[in-house]
Structures are given as C-alpha cells and as structure tokens.
Amino acid sequence: MSAVLVPSVRIQRQDFDVAAEIAALTQGRADIGAVVTFSGLCRDEQGALSALELEHYPGMAEAEIGRIATEAVQRWPLQGLTVIHRHGKIAPGHNIVLVVAASAHRQAAFEAANFLMDYLKSRAPFWKKEHRTDGSEGGWVEAKEADALAAGRWKSPSE
Amino acid sequence: MTTRLIYFAWVRERIGTSEEEVELPAGIETVADLLRWLQSRGEGYERALQYPDVIRVAINQEHVDHREKISGAREIALFPPMTGG
Numbered sequence: 008m009s010a011v012l013v014p015s016v017r018i019q020r021q022d023f024d025v026a027a028e029i030a031a032l033t034q035g036r037a038d039i040g041a042v043v044t045f046s047g048l049c050r051d052e053q054g055a056l057s058a059l060e061l062e063h064y065p066g067m068a069e070a071e072i073g074r075i076a077t078e079a080v081q082r083w084p085l086q087g088l089t090v091i092h093r094h095g096k097i098a099p100g101h102n103i104v105l106v107v108a109a110s111a112h113r114q115a116a117f118e119a120a121n122f123l124m125d126y127l128k129s130r131a132p133f134w135k136k137e138h139r140t141d142g143s144e145g146g147w148v149e150a151k152e153a154d155a156l157a158a159g160r161w162k163s164p165s166e
Numbered sequence: 167m168t169t170r171l172i173y174f175a176w177v178r179e180r181i182g183t184s185e186e187e188v189e190l191p192a193g194i195e196t197v198a199d200l201l202r203w204l205q206s207r208g209e210g211y212e213r214a215l216q217y218p219d220v221i222r223v224a225i226n227q228e229h230v231d232h233r234e235k236i237s238g239a240r241e242i243a244l245f246p247p248m249t250g251g
Contacts, residue, residue, distance in 0.1 A: 047251055061250070062175055064243060067227035092250060104251050124251060130229065132243075133250025134175035147176050150247030 014076035014088040018068045020095045023105050032087035032109045039086045041113040043120040045106045051099035057140045059148070061103065063094045064132035075126045079108075082122070083115040090123060092131065096138070122161050128154040169236070171204075173214070174245035177221065180214035190236075197223050198232040200242065215244075222247055 017023075025044060033039050049059050072090050080088055087109035097103055106123045110116040129150070137145030172185045194203050201218045204211050215221060223230055224243040236242060 063250070064172070064174055064224070064227070064245070067224055067243070070227050071229070128251040129248060131250040132174065132224070132245065132248055134246060135249045136175070147246065148249045150249050154251075155247075 012080045012085055012088065014073070014080055014090065016069055016072045016076055017089075017091045018063060018065075018072070019091065019093060022093070022102055023091045025102075025105060025107075028089050028091070028105060028107050032089060032107055036086070038111060039109045040111045041116040042087075042107065042109045043113070043116040044108075045104075045120050045124055046102055047104035047124070049097045049099050049101050049103055055139050055141075056099055056137055056145070058096045058098045058138045059103070060096045060136045060138060061094045062134045062136065063092075067132050068092065068094075072127060072131050075123060075130065078126075079119045079123055083108075083110065083119040085110050085115060085119055088119065088123075090127070092127070092133065094133065125154070125157040125161060129158045169239055170241045172241060172243040174243065176246055177214045177244050180210050182210045195235055195237070196232065197225075197230060197234050197236060197242075200236055201232070201244075204244075220246065 025046060029042055029044060033042060072092065076088055076090055085108055089107040091105040093103055106120045108116040108119040135148040137148060139145045168187045168189055170185060170187055173181050178184050194200055201215055201221060205215045222245050223232065225234060225236060225239045226241055
C-alpha cells in the first residue's frame with residue numbers, strides 16, 4: 008500500500024507561479040493522469056477597487072486549511088494536493104488562492120478541488136477589506152450565504 | 167488563569183485592540199457566556215458583539231459553536247464570518 012499523501016499547504020504574502028506548482032506535483036511521475044487547478048483572483052466589478060486587503064489568523068489559517076486538505080485526501084484518491092492562500096494587499100487581476108489536485112483520473116481531481124474551495128470559503132480564517140481607487144476604505148466584504156450552502160452540499164447524510 | 171483573547175477584522179476594529187489577556191470571572195462557562203460578559207466591558211465591545219449570532223469563535227485555533235465550554239482554553243478568537251478564497 009502506498010503512503011498516505013501529505014498535502015502541501017502554504018499561507019504566504021508573495022505571489023505563486025501556477026505552472027511551477029503543477030510541475031512540482033507531476034515531475035518525475037508517470038501515475039498522474041489528471042491535474043485540476045483552481046486559481047482565485049482579486050476581481051474589480053466597477054473600476055472602483057484599488058486592492059483587497061486580506062487579513063488572516065496566523066497559525067489557524069494553516070491548521071484549518073490543513074484539516075480541510077487532509078479530509079480531501081481521505082475522501083478522494085489523490086496523488087498530489089497543493090493549496091496556497093495569500094494574505095496582505097492584493098490588486099485586481101492578481102492571484103489570491105490556488106488549489107492544485109492531481110489524481111489518476113479526472114473525476115477525483117475535479118471533485119477534490121471543488122470541495123477544497125467550498126470549504127475554504129466558509130472555514131478558512133481570512134477576511135477581505137476593500138480599498139477604493141479614491142483612497143477611501145470600502146469596508147469589509149460580507150460573507151455570502153451561497154458560500155456556506157455550497158460547503159454544506161459535501162456533507163454526508165449522517166453528519 | 168488568564169485567557170488570551172484575539173480579535174479579527176471588524177470585531178478587532180470595533181473593540182479597538184487585536185488581542186488581550188483577561189482573567190475570566192467565575193460563572194463564565196461557555197462561549198455564549200463569554201460573549202455576554204465581553205459586551206458589558208464597554209462601548210467598543212458592545213458595538214462589536216451586538217449581534218452575537220454572527221460572531222464566529224475558535225478555541226485553540228479550532229472552530230467551535232457558542233455552546234462550547236471554554237474551560238482550559240489558552241486562546242479564544244472572535245471574528246466575523248470568513249471571506250477568504
């Protein structure tokens with residue numbers, strides 16, 4: 008039996024390189040048939056946003072994403088899993104979050120990446136504050152009920 | 167025993183500090199008790215915690231609900247619903 012996969016979880020200020028993260032999971036291996044990546048970017052809808060400032064709970068952010076990632080590797084047959092979440096000020100168009108899930112077949116990789124993002128949205132201790140192009144503070148982004156509902160759909164009936 | 171309280175996002179801004187060490191009075195057994203007691207500590211706390219149902223809580227860096235017992239907690243964090251990802 009192969010060893011249980013240990014996911015790579017990083018909380019960092021600096022940007023990440025999506026291609027390099029995929030390569031890190033697949034290099035030198037012939038057993039991976041599917042890699043799904045999800046990148047979340049800072050989005051500006053009305054041209055009024057200069058940046059999102061992401062506050063996080065150091066220690067718990069790593070621990071909580073680690074718990075979610077560990078659940079994912081127990082639920083799906085993954086060959087690799089990387090989760091990176093940035094903090095600090097991030098301008099529109101720049102990366103916030105990355106999930107890379109590698110598996111023998113596509114279904115497990117798709118589902119694990121989807122699960123990771125749904126859980127991360129409602130359970131990872133990060134908070135977004137808006138900074139506006141006119142120099143004012145735009146306030147804290149409000150949590151969406153839809154995100155909590157999306158996480159709920161992964162629960163088994165017994166939970 | 168002192169307990170470390172940590173605040174994030176608008177909870178931190180309204181209370182006016184990011185963390186503090188407190189001596190919890192007798193009778194504060196659950197997270198809900200703690201939120202009620204904190205509300206009586208001043209205007210900032212009152213504003214931060216006026217809708218306690220909204221407040222999310224972690225004990226020793228793990229999510230808990232408001233019925234959770236807080237005895238033995240080294241670190242209790244209060245924060246709004248999370249908006250990462």
